[in-house]
Amino acid sequence: MTAFVLVAGAFTGPYVWRDTAARLTAEGAEVHTVALTGLGKGSAGPGVAVDLETHIGDVLTVIDSVVEKGDGGDIVLVGHDYGIHPALGAADRRARSVARIVHLDSGMPQDGVPALAAVPDQRLREELARGGGEPTGELLPPARDAWPRWGSTAGLSEAALDGLTALAAPQPLATLLQPLRLTGAVTAVPVTGVLCTGNGPGIELVQLMVDLGEPAIQALADPRVTFFELPTGHWPMLSCPTGLAEILTEAAAGGGHRLKPADATEPPPHLRPFLLDVPERPRERAGNTDLYLPDGPGPHPAVVFVHGGPVPAGVRPTPRDWPTLTGYARYVAGHGAAAVTLDHRLHALTDYERAAEDIAAAVERVRADPRVDADRVALWFFSGGGPLAADWLAAPPPWLRCLAANYPILAPLPSWGVADTRFHPVRAIAHAGRLPVVLVRAGREMAEIAVTVEEFLTEAERRGADVEVVDVPEGRHGFETLDRTDSARDAVRRAVEAVLARLTA
Template sequence: MTVFVLVAGAFTGPHVWRDTVARLTVEGTEVHTVALTGLGKRPEVPGKAIDLETHIADVLAVIDSVREQAGREIVLVGHDYGIHPVLGAADRRAESIARIVYLDAGMPRDGVPALAAVPDRRLRKELSERAAGSGERVAAGELPPPARDEWSLWGSTAGLSEAALAAPQPLGTLLQPLRLTDAVAAVPVTGVLCTGNGPGMEMLQMMVDVGDPALRALAEARVPFLELPTGLWPMQSCPDMLADVLIEAASGGGRRLTFGGTDRPPAHLRPFLLDVPERPRERTGNTDLYLPDGPGPHPAVVFVHGGPVPAGARPTPRDWPTLTGYARHVAELGVVGVTLDHRLHAVTDYETAAADLAYAVERVRADPRVDAGRIALWFFSGGGPLTADWLAAPPTWLHCVAANYPILSPLPGWGMVDTRFHPVRALAHAGQLPVVLVRAGRESGEIAATVEEFLTEARRCGANVEIIDVPDGRHGFETLDPTDEAREAVHRAVGSVLARLKAKGP
């Protein structure tokens, strides 16, 4: 018999599982929800500091009460922060655990505290500094639950009508490092992805293909994944769907990431959807130029790749078929095509990537074969947040900003709420700078939400935004979906950008 042991995330307790438990019980499974000390359970010793070991002991107590009865397969479900005590307990009872389910949770490592997974960077920094200076006094304190309008700082609230009942999170549970041996590595695992709060399978596969080491390890381990189209709290937003997914997870069901073992190239290295003739390139530093025929000076389009892309990815983005395909295509049409590599290796690297881009643009404008007064910037995917600087203060020589399937506001798990890399907030300052936005109809929910937020702001402030849709296109459709519809969209987008570059006047 399958026995589920459910451990909730930060600030929440057993009550959040109520509806999911009811559905699982109807389906004939046994369910136990863990009351973590301070989050549904009173401390055994009043006044004693509550830390991660306390919560691990809470989970162990439930496991031990269940495993006393033979014939039961224990499935531990760790939601968000809850994966930390789940892993700590499973490491000590590995022989008793049939499977661990990561419910929209990160991948904790030995020696790393849960604080490292807190999305809000300012809070992480503040607590780290306080812990370094105050030690035990901080560990004995509490972190108040988010205010009603602050839950989104911790994850997407998609599907929620109101915040769940919440309790303060004991600080020691976030500050104490998780300690693991190799025992837990033998326990089968399944990941459940909430696609309103983070990437789905297609996006994870792309990240595997470009070389993300942690995800490649999951692909090699054949870890199955399941998806839920909701935010961070599926037990509140879609409890019945969650119950069904947990039952499937317990049986080992789900899709698996792939790595190697096939002759087909990964999605980002497949051919560009247009048959574009080869052209010579000139490579200087992090920048490649594809020059048109004729003496010039010519307008230029700088193509800015997305990310994050692991530092060791090969080939680097400026050699990916989508980027080189666009650059060669515009060069064929009389405009300098520029590709570059920037150092967006993690979501903490946007400042570095922005500096790389600004430096490359100035080098391009200084080239005598380039018309320095006629430049367009074209962004892709995770490069979208880099548009913010150019929208906030458009230089006179910038004639157009284009973006394909872009991220246009920080995603819920990034912890970048008060950041300059927020195109939605920057758009009001763009004036009538033309923006060409190419939307993929089969976009992931989390990215599509940022695009809709951007378009809502565009309507509010009267921004000059042209939308080109690829209804059946996916994120990265230029190499994934070589359809007539997608080719037509590329021709329209290129034509629109070049028309603005070649138009008379400033």
């Protein structure tokens, strides 16, 4: 018999597991919900601080009680949200007793890092981090309309949201601020990640991160690590308890999707050849930019290509040398416009401001080049670089003749915790005026990104914005190196033609 030990997240307690636990029990499993001190059970006593170690102790108590029963069942430890921190801390000390750890829409806590680092609300993280001193007191639970700051409420009924609010408890601050301490023993325990795509990235996007080669992510391609997706928000035990129970049962049996590790014998998808056979062209490299000039005298209109991300700082080659960007740049230069590729510092979700500064500086350097027509410039954004388009949509300068975007993220994902950021193209399109926009839409886009594209198009239509959509019906995210089909090639040609037509109009 499998024994599930379920640990709830911030502000919540065992009650959130009621329906999921009932379904697991009906399937023959043994289920234990952990009551964390101050959340699911009373305080630690007068004058006693509740911290992460307190909650680790709560989880250890449940694990030890299951082991003492001696029924020989496998313990599957499930941590949701903040709950993964005490779950991992306990598993590190009882690694031989735990058969599998399930990260339920949670992060990847590391030794020495507090749970605060995983709090999605960026402003709250900064506020608490500035507090200093000995952590005391409690963080009040969200009001009913403030839960989205902690994760997407997609899929929750009104009654479920009412119940979540009514039963929420204050979170002891020290549980978020005390660093997690791991000996490394927990690395021997198999892991399953359950990704809620209504709240954050799905399996395909995680695979792209692995392909980029970031060392910290490579562990996710270990054969002992499996993944599942749920098309719902951050609280699947409330929005789809039956589906979650089925996934947990399959995870306990070792099921799930396994990521493909980086293969040294073949290039990763983003380094495969561009889908068009474009002749080589000379380029001029200066600082973080490469300039490709067309034939003939200038000044020439220019297209500046902005890569996506986040891209880890140590990735080589850097994005301006990736085949997609160099392919577009050579193709554009061959059709009469200067093309620019650049590297910017979008290495983490917190780097959008730095990346925006890099782009603005690069654009001004390009416009200052006498071979470039400073009054005819287009900006072309890709993937996770999409949010960087917001500044240019919100206040288009007169020299910006066109803005293009390929398979872009056009609104912050809920798990980013920055819904009020300036990097929000869906909101910025209201101020775009007559700026032409060319949007290249992948038909097989990841669900979590496709939602932002449709939100953008809906708002653009409502605002009367000038948006031309170039569809790639069977195209995937990054189709230029993944889909060597006639329709994908035609989409590239049509997109370039549309941008150049607006540059020369």
